[in-house]
Amino acid sequence: xxxxxxxxxxxxxxxxxxxxxxxxxxxxxxxxxxxxxxxxxxxxxxxxxxxxxxxxxxxxxxxxxxxxxxxxxxxxxxxxxxxxxxxxxxxxxxxxxxxxxxxxxxxxxxxxxxxxxxxxxxxxxxxxxxxxxxxxxxxxxxxxxxxxxxxxxxxxxxxxxxxxxxxxxxxxxxxxxxxxxxxxxxxxxxxxxxxxxxxxxxxxxxxxxxxxxx
Ligand SMILES: C[S@@+](CC[C@H](N)C(=O)[O-])C[C@H]1O[C@@H](n2cnc3c(N)ncnc32)[C@H](O)[C@@H]1O
Numbered sequence: 001x002x003x004x005x006x007x008x009x010x011x012x013x014x015x016x017x018x019x020x021x022x023x024x025x026x027x028x029x030x031x032x033x034x035x036x037x038x039x040x041x042x043x044x045x046x047x048x049x050x051x052x053x054x055x056x057x058x059x060x061x062x063x064x065x066x067x068x069x070x071x072x073x074x075x076x077x078x079x080x081x082x083x084x085x086x087x088x089x090x091x092x093x094x095x096x097x098x099x100x101x102x103x104x105x106x107x108x109x110x111x112x113x114x115x116x117x118x119x120x121x122x123x124x125x126x127x128x129x130x131x132x133x134x135x136x137x138x139x140x141x142x143x144x145x146x147x148x149x150x151x152x153x154x155x156x157x158x159x160x161x162x163x164x165x166x167x168x169x170x171x172x173x174x175x176x177x178x179x180x181x182x183x184x185x186x187x188x189x190x191x192x193x194x195x196x197x198x199x200x201x202x203x204x205x206x207x208x209x210x211x212x213x214x
Pocket of ligand 1: 021064065068070085087108124126127130131132135
């Protein structure tokens with residue numbers, strides 16, 4: 001079992017090598033995420049908010065929000081943001097750490113208890129590889145339902161290292177789902193849900209993003 005699953009997840013929960021599953025230890029997650037971004041987490045997440053084109057007055061959805069770090073960065077630019085995550089521990093932390101402009105649901109990305117076409121922008125960071133592969137198409141379809149026509153989507157996730165040493169390191173530390181994260185399959189899957197792809201690219205230190213329009 002990878003080190004991250006021991007430290008962050010429920011080691012007695014359903015083991016699934018092909019997704020990161022639920023994270024249940026928010027304080028440890030925050031420590032590890034801060035370390036992984038080498039002090040540049042805020043700058044990276046503000047760049048994601050900028051890439052998503054969030055502007056004042058937008059209603060934003062954050063899928064797999066975890067502790068709500070991106071939710072709060074989006075709220076600073078937008079106004080109202082709703083974060084969803086199936087982990088009650090992560091949502092409890094997010095609620096404590098966030099201002100009233102952020103609301104949260106304990107929910108999977110494929111079943112968000114919100115109205116059709118009720119968001120201007122949807123964002124997600126480091127979360128799709130935590131969703132079981134068989135549920136990702138359903139999740140993108142749910143986001144399509146939730147965005148208004150012309151609404152914008154930004155999915156950012158872990159881009160596995162290409163070199164053998166880096167790849168082995170990620171496997172030992174984080175497990176199969178991160179080591180073999182198929183980010184190149186995201187744009188086709190998002191397009192299959194009905195979105196028009198705008199572009200995709202890499203963001204330092206280890207993110208790959210896809211931007212799309214509903
Ligand atoms: C690595 S964390 C990322 C959290 C946050 N977005 C960030 O950038 O710090 C991945 C999150 O995805 C959540 N997750 C797992 N399965 C999910 C699902 N089916 N739908 C939405 N989120 C899910 C986990 O509970 C975890 O909080």
